[in-house]
Amino acid sequence: MIMQTTVASTRAPTARYPATEHEAGFTDIDIDLLRKYVPVLRHKLSAGQYLYHAGQPFQSLYLINSGFLKTVELADDGRDQVTGFRMRGDFLGAESIGLKTYACGVVSLESGEAWELPYPAMLTACREIPELQARLTAALAQEIRDDHAWMLAIGTLNAEQRVASFLLDVAKRYAQLGYSARHFMLRMRRTDMANFLALKHETVSRVMSRLDDLRLISVERREVHVLDDSGLRAMAGMRA
Amino acid sequence: MIMQTTVASTRAPTARYPATEHEAGFTDIDIDLLRKYVPVLRHKLSAGQYLYHAGQPFQSLYLINSGFLKTVELADDGRDQVTGFRMRGDFLGAESIGLKTYACGVVSLESGEAWELPYPAMLTACREIPELQARLTAALAQEIRDDHAWMLAIGTLNAEQRVASFLLDVAKRYAQLGYSARHFMLRMRRTDMANFLALKHETVSRVMSRLDDLRLISVERREVHVLDDSGLRAMAGMRA
DNA sequence: AACGGTTTGTAACAGTACGTAACCGACCCA
DNA sequence: TGGGTCGGTTACGTACTGTTACAAACCGTT
Numbered sequence: 001m002i003m004q005t006t007v008a009s010t011r012a013p014t015a016r017y018p019a020t021e022h023e024a025g026f027t028d029i030d031i032d033l034l035r036k037y038v039p040v041l042r043h044k045l046s047a048g049q050y051l052y053h054a055g056q057p058f059q060s061l062y063l064i065n066s067g068f069l070k071t072v073e074l075a076d077d078g079r080d081q082v083t084g085f086r087m088r089g090d091f092l093g094a095e096s097i098g099l100k101t102y103a104c105g106v107v108s109l110e111s112g113e114a115w116e117l118p119y120p121a122m123l124t125a126c127r128e129i130p131e132l133q134a135r136l137t138a139a140l141a142q143e144i145r146d147d148h149a150w151m152l153a154i155g156t157l158n159a160e161q162r163v164a165s166f167l168l169d170v171a172k173r174y175a176q177l178g179y180s181a182r183h184f185m186l187r188m189r190r191t192d193m194a195n196f197l198a199l200k201h202e203t204v205s206r207v208m209s210r211l212d213d214l215r216l217i218s219v220e221r222r223e224v225h226v227l228d229d230s231g232l233r234a235m236a237g238m239r240a
Numbered sequence: 241m242i243m244q245t246t247v248a249s250t251r252a253p254t255a256r257y258p259a260t261e262h263e264a265g266f267t268d269i270d271i272d273l274l275r276k277y278v279p280v281l282r283h284k285l286s287a288g289q290y291l292y293h294a295g296q297p298f299q300s301l302y303l304i305n306s307g308f309l310k311t312v313e314l315a316d317d318g319r320d321q322v323t324g325f326r327m328r329g330d331f332l333g334a335e336s337i338g339l340k341t342y343a344c345g346v347v348s349l350e351s352g353e354a355w356e357l358p359y360p361a362m363l364t365a366c367r368e369i370p371e372l373q374a375r376l377t378a379a380l381a382q383e384i385r386d387d388h389a390w391m392l393a394i395g396t397l398n399a400e401q402r403v404a405s406f407l408l409d410v411a412k413r414y415a416q417l418g419y420s421a422r423h424f425m426l427r428m429r430r431t432d433m434a435n436f437l438a439l440k441h442e443t444v445s446r447v448m449s450r451l452d453d454l455r456l457i458s459v460e461r462r463e464v465h466v467l468d469d470s471g472l473r474a475m476a477g478m479r480a
Numbered sequence: 481a482a483c484g485g486t487t488t489g490t491a492a493c494a495g496t497a498c499g500t501a502a503c504c505g506a507c508c509c510a
Numbered sequence: 511t512g513g514g515t516c517g518g519t520t521a522c523g524t525a526c527t528g529t530t531a532c533a534a535a536c537c538g539t540t
Binding site: 206 | 516518519520
Binding site for chain 2: 076083094095127134136141145151155198
């Protein structure tokens with residue numbers, strides 16, 4: 001086990017459970033072995049801070065040790081799109097491999113810690129540790145699949161279904177990290193959630209209230225209780 | 241140069257130009273060197289034929305030599321989403337690396353040829369040819385960036401802008417393969433285009449007609465002339 | 481050349497999500 | 511303590527896109 005145990009957020013009222021056996025990232029890679037080839041640099045992050053900006057020279061990959069971040073795609077004309085949310089064990093920066101500069105930006109949504117892994121050293125390490133290469137490739141493939149799942153959701157689900165799906169996904173990811181899947185704190189603003197779901201923040205608010213009315217969840221600002229898991233699943237998966 | 245020159249489609253009335261220096265895929269990998277490690281199997285494809293189905297055992301990557309294909313994400317309940325269109329020089333199957341079965345399906349939209357590259361052999365080859373590993377990783381990263389660009393478009397653009405962006409993207413890719421960017425044949429049905437753009441086919445029809453009315457393009461079924469490139473760009477990029 | 485199925489185009493209508501705006505509560509800092 | 515900002519909620523009218531329906535054009539086959 002390579003992950004250093006840290007408390008992800010002091011504000012979060014989520015219960016703490018034993019970590020599950022499988023986590024994303026380097027779980028089954030020996031971090032000490034990795035350190036022989038890669039100088040791991042630790043970075044403390046605070047809310048609102050950028051881990052890296054789009055356009056900045058691409059130099060490193062990052063592994064999130066604690067905290068919660070969003071990745072943001074930026075267009076020339078100012079349009080922006082939240083392409084995902086990342087938490088402990090997730091990789092960052094892999095999407096920019098092959099480029100001179102980072103293709104997107106990463107913003108921390110709360111305090112946390114990220115480990116910087118200089119890419120040239122990682123390349124060397126990958127040659128020495130075949131398992132590392134496999135993990136990195138698998139992480140890239142996984143990200144593609146996540147993106148495709150998002151496309152499927154956005155392309156085929158209405159607002160209610162998108163929000164329900166999103167909540168279930170968040171719950172699942174918290175559960176994988178050993179937190180409660182039935183009671184959690186959303187770490188992002190409504191605006192970020194809406195942007196990610198290709199909706200407006202008012203729509204997200206309305207839908208959340210609606211899910212509350214239907215007794216599927218109870219919401220108070222960022223605090224969410226899942227009251228009817230199967231009901232929520234039904235709403236998320238069924239056709240309009 | 242590794243690419244065998246073949247005619248992509250006999251139906252397409254697109255003019256043929258000298259190929260550009262840069263193409264996606266293995267362009268700068270020596271195909272003969274690759275063959276020392278990987279048994280390359282050629283597959284003829286006809287319109288409507290699946291290259292592979294979602295759920296089928298994952299065994300190989302594919303490199304498109306000629307033709308035009310769509311990748312389709314499939315949900316349990318029957319919802320489906322076209323996640324992309326692929327042409328000569330593109331990789332297929334990389335999104336399923338790390339899985340036992342393919343995560344999506346690939347359908348040929350016209351006759352063509354794909355080269356099957358058994359994945360276990362590819363792994364070996366990657367260890368022997370560092371450049372190959374780099375190309376594969378770069379292709380994966382590129383796919384992520386393409387997906388993110390799509391997310392940005394779907395999340396921030398209206399129907400007109402999406403269709404305009406799509407046409408410009410198609411034009412660019414044809415140009416990269418040496419075809420005309422101002423006159424081309426769409427290889428997919430309106431339904432596929434609409435699904436990819438998270439719209440309905442009637443909406444796509446409406447918008448195409450409007451772009452025609454505005455003299456930005458001239459359309460007749462699948463045949464498209466770009467009449468006002470900068471006008472089309474303005475429409476694609478500007479905010480609603 | 482005629483046939484049936486598929487694909488595309490057009491139109492009227494309806495609905496979901498949007499845009500605007502006002503309000504409220506939490507938080508920060510003077 | 512009070513103003514200011516930020517984030518979230520709710521109401522109401524609007525409009526873009528989806529829905530439904532139908533017709534025309536196209537394709538492959540007989």
